[in-house]
Amino acid sequence: MSLVPPGITRVVFTVDIESYSRRLHLEQIRAQERLLRVVEHAFDNAGTEWFSRQDGGDSMLLVLRADIEQTRVVPRLLTGLREALEIDNRGRDASGRLRLRAALGEGTVHVAPTGFAGGQVIEVCRFLNSGPLKAALRASPERDLVTAVTDHIYQEIVRHGYPGLDPSGFREMLVDIPDKGFSARAWIDAPVPDPPAPAAERTGAPAPAPAGVPQKGPAAAGSPAGRERRRAPKLDVAMRSVEGLFIVSELGHNAEERHADHPPADHASDHHLADGQASGHRDAGSGRHHAADPGGRDGLGGEPADVLDDALEDLDDDYGDEEGDDAGAGDGDGSWDGWE
Structure with missing residues (x-):
């Protein structure tokens, strides 16, 4: 040593x-x-x-x-x-x-x-x-x-x-x-x-988020995480609507069964509707054609599976619109890097 x-x-x-x-x-x-x-x-x-x-x-x-x-x-x-x-x-x-x-x-x-x-x-x-x-x-x-x-x-x-x-x-x-x-x-x-003051203080712009931390606010609106946050309420509303449609549909079937057992004498017009004499209508919002409800529940008739398919189709259309809006919101080439 x-x-x-x-x-x-x-x-x-x-x-x-x-x-x-x-x-x-x-x-x-x-x-x-x-x-x-x-x-x-x-x-x-x-x-x-x-x-x-x-x-x-x-x-x-x-x-x-x-x-x-x-x-x-x-x-x-x-x-x-x-x-x-x-x-x-x-x-x-x-x-x-x-x-x-x-x-x-x-x-x-x-x-x-x-x-x-x-x-x-x-x-x-x-x-x-x-x-x-x-x-x-x-x-x-x-x-x-x-x-x-x-x-x-x-x-x-x-x-x-x-x-x-x-x-x-x-x-x-x-x-x-x-x-x-x-x-x-x-x-x-x-x-x-x-x-010298940081650039964010001189320009009034928000400071960038540290690496590994998701952005908040408008800057993150088009990110995958941002889109999922926006879709969550829509999905919740859609699911609640589907649940409501099932409930109304079940109530309608029960009512039809009761009518079959005890048909009222003065509801002939309802029987004409039940025979399919009512005309169809076009949904102004979606452009899709819906047949009039045989049970007299306009827009709520049909099998529960058909109701669920229609609701999911509406939700899917909304998602597709958002994807189109978000395209190009990232790096200028239609991609999104998601994080700073």
Whole structure:
């Protein structure tokens, strides 16, 4: 088992160039040279040297020496960086300016085989590349540097107002990166704009349903589940109608049996109807032809099976109409994906 490198408590400082990848190759080389110069000037201004450095092309991660006076070195380090950027960018247009994000903290650091290890290293690097810090630099085009410090650095150094630090210029911000399992409070020395509102809030449109959750309301009206919800009441009404037809039909048969046993003398016209002398009629709604009811129950006569067939045929016609209405309500090709 290899020996564990010692853990040392140090100030950790990191910087990164804004929009580095947009530069041409030769411009990237010159940007790295300029970055090194401004960082060296900042350490000269602070009167110290770094203990160790890890380079990342457009960024640098530096561990400071142990024998420093933090209340003097930290303010001078940031002041020297701002001064060096001002000198370096003098006379350059917007595309040529060197603009930096910086982050600073203190904690346990291990010098590992390929770089640094430790929670404080992770924290300052997460701050450096966080959305709030990037947004703060974009929202301050007149500035060439924005800095985030950990809550520990703010409470122990910044808020006490040591020369070179203005605590009123810092804003507390929660840096939350769920996919990295990271969440910590940072203090940023520039205004941080509010995040943009979701598209649904800007347009007033309803937010899309999460994956796997059925939509509700008009958007889901043509989906298979939506059609079944609309058909359920119709099916219920149809079944109730069929039940009623059976009941009326049974009552009619009983009445016919009673009439056969005791025929009334003054109902000759009913006998003419029973003999099939009544004319048929056409249903105006469906266009289907119905024979007049031999038992004098217009529209309710016939065998129960015939009544059930007619009711189901009506219901099937309704379903067919809905299928025609719903065609093309999905993705524009007549299909329906059903879910978001």
